[in-house]
Amino acid sequence: xxxxxxxxxxEDIQKINQIVSHFGFDIWIHGKSGMVDAKSLLGMxxxxxxxxxxxxxxxxxxxxxxxxxxxxxxxxxx
Numbered sequence: 001x002x003x004x005x006x007x008x009x010x011e012d013i014q015k016i017n018q019i020v021s022h023f024g025f026d027i028w029i030h031g032k033s034g035m036v037d038a039k040s041l042l043g044m045x046x047x048x049x050x051x052x053x054x055x056x057x058x059x060x061x062x063x064x065x066x067x068x069x070x071x072x073x074x075x076x077x078x
Contacts (some may be wrong), residue, residue: 001028001030001056001057001059001063002054002055002056002057003054003055003067003074003075004052004055004074004075005029005053005054005070005073005074005075006032006056006073006074006075007014007029007047007049007050007053007054007073008052009049013041013044013045013047014041014069015018015073016038016044016073017038017039017040017041017044019038019066019069019070020038020041020066020070021068023065024056025058026057026058027039027055027056027057027066028055028056028057029044029047029050029052029053029054029055029056030053030056031047031051031052031054032048032051032052033046033047033048033050033051033055034046035056038055054070055070055074
């Protein structure tokens with residue numbers, strides 16, 4: 001499952017990292033520059049914030065709580 005995610009600055013990176021670290025399943029962020037583990041703060045800082053980013057989660061996990069906590073950062077779905 002993928003959702004667009006908005007990451008504007010280092011504060012967003014730190015907040016998103018704190019949120020995703022509470023979940024027991026793998027969470028990745030994918031951009032043109034590569035894919036990083038969203039639970040890795042160092043990896044998150046390697047992202048290029050000037051490109052579209054996608055939050056990537058396995059299809060077989062319940063993402064309801066995750067998406068609720070990340071609501072301020074997720075792109076609105078059509």
